[in-house]
Structures are given as structure tokens and as C-alpha cells.
Amino acid sequence: xxxxxxxxxxxxxxxxxxxxxxxxxxxxxxxxxxxxxxxxxxxxxxxxxxxxxxxxxxxxxxxxxxxxxxxxxxxxxxxxxxxxxxxxxxxxxxxxxxxxxxxxxxxxxxxxxxx
Amino acid sequence: xxxxxxxxxxxxxxxxxxxxxxxxxxxxxxxxxxxxxxxxxxxxxxxxxxxxxxxxxxxxxxxxxxxxxxxxxxxxxxxxxxxxxxxxxxxxxxxxxxxxxxxxxxxxx
Numbered sequence: 001x002x003x004x005x006x007x008x009x010x011x012x013x014x015x016x017x018x019x020x021x022x023x024x025x026x027x028x029x030x031x032x033x034x035x036x037x038x039x040x041x042x043x044x045x046x047x048x049x050x051x052x053x054x055x056x057x058x059x060x061x062x063x064x065x066x067x068x069x070x071x072x073x074x075x076x077x078x079x080x081x082x083x084x085x086x087x088x089x090x091x092x093x094x095x096x097x098x099x100x101x102x103x104x105x106x107x108x109x110x111x112x113x114x115x
Numbered sequence: 116x117x118x119x120x121x122x123x124x125x126x127x128x129x130x131x132x133x134x135x136x137x138x139x140x141x142x143x144x145x146x147x148x149x150x151x152x153x154x155x156x157x158x159x160x161x162x163x164x165x166x167x168x169x170x171x172x173x174x175x176x177x178x179x180x181x182x183x184x185x186x187x188x189x190x191x192x193x194x195x196x197x198x199x200x201x202x203x204x205x206x207x208x209x210x211x212x213x214x215x216x217x218x219x220x221x222x223x224x
Contacts, residue, residue, distance in 0.1 A: 040124070042215050043203075109157060
């Protein structure tokens with residue numbers, strides 16, 4: 001079986017700071033995703049990538065950049081952290097483009113706090 | 116408005132009781148998936164049920180597609196069932212997977 005590893009597990013930043021979250025998967029999956037989870041809200045898609053060097057914007061891409069350096073890794077950058085921002089960022093992967101929800105595999109998340 | 120609404124937002128039960136979680140969705144879904152998120156952990160897929168009734172272990176999901184609702188029944192709950200249960204619908208294409216806000220389930224010993 002495979003695993004998705006997100007680092008760091010906890011991230012504390014300052015207002016205005018640029019922060020980078022990393023995700024690695026060893027499933028050899030084509031598609032990777034970044035979701036944001038806020039308390040009381042569903043997961044919202046920030047970016048996804050269907051292959052190395054590909055990037056596709058989700059509903060919540062403003063304020064974020066992403067990079068798919070190689071098939072196994074997908075990083076997310078918060079370009080300017082907002083004060084009092086607290087959320088969990090979840091990375092996921094699926095075997096192929098157009099795969100359904102049942103083929104999504106998730107990492108354990110990065111918890112962001114902005115002071 | 117939200118395309119996927121889950122109720123209740125939170126539920127506290129005693130061990131051994133049954134739990135009933137609801138998911139209502141506003142668009143036609145090609146797929147419906149229930150996920151479990153452990154406290155502080157990642158999401159894992161529980162079962163996929165776009166229509167009808169499906170069972171796996173102590174879980175039963177019933178989806179009535181034309182009424183755009185699905186339920187997840189957990190029988191004889193255990194403390195290890197505690198966590199957040201998320202419903203997700205697939206509108207077609209991976210970018211169209213939409214999640215509900217979840218039901219936080221707490222099972223007391």
C-alpha cells in the first residue's frame with residue numbers, strides 16, 4: 001500500500017509571511033490535490049494537478065500558488081498569510097484524471113495558524 | 116447555497132447506541148461517497164453509494180437519488196467510531212467533487 005505524507009504537520013506563521021506546505025505520495029498516482037478545510041465548512045479545492053508540471057485552479061486558488069515539481073510531490077504556497085487564519089490543508093491523490101471520490105486518498109493534513 | 120448539507124453538525128451518543136447521519140445534496144450526483152476523518156487525522160473512504168442501500172460491517176448507507184439524500188447508519192457504536200463523517204458528491208470530473216461540512220460524532224464509554 002501507499003502513503004501520502006504532508007509536512008509540516010503544524011505550521012505557525014506571521015501575518016504577511018509566505019508559507020510553503022509540502023506533500024509526497026508513493027502511490028504513483030497521476031493526479032494530486034490541495035484542499036482547505038475550515039471549521040464548519042466542507043473541503044474546498046485550492047489547486048489540483050493531473051501530471052508533473054501541470055496546475056489547475058480550484059474554487060479557492062486566490063492567495064495561493066502551487067507547484068508539481070515531480071509526479072510524487074505537490075507543494076502549496078500561501079503567498080501572504082492572513083492574520084487569525086486557521087485552517088487544515090489536506091493533500092490528496094487519485095490514480096487518474098476524472099477519478100471519482102471513491103478513489104481519493106488523503107494525507108493527514110497540515111494545521112495552519114497565523115498570529 | 117451549499118451543494119452538500121450534512122446533519123446533525125454534531126452528535127453525542129453512548130457506546131452501543133446507533134448513529135444516524137444525514138446528507139442532502141442539491142445537484143444530480145454521479146457518485147456519493149462517505150468518508151471518515153479521525154480526530155486530527157486524514158480522511159479515509161468508508162463506502163461509495165450513489166443509489167440504493169449498501170452495507171459494510173456495522174455501516175449501512177441508503178441513498179435515494181431522486182430525493183437527493185443519503186444516510187449513514189452506524190449500529191452498536193464504539194468509542195473508536197468517534198470522529199467526523201463527511202459526505203462527498205461527484206458531479207463528474209475530479210474537480211467537481213463537493214464535500215459537506217461533516218458530522219462530528221462523539222461516542223462516550
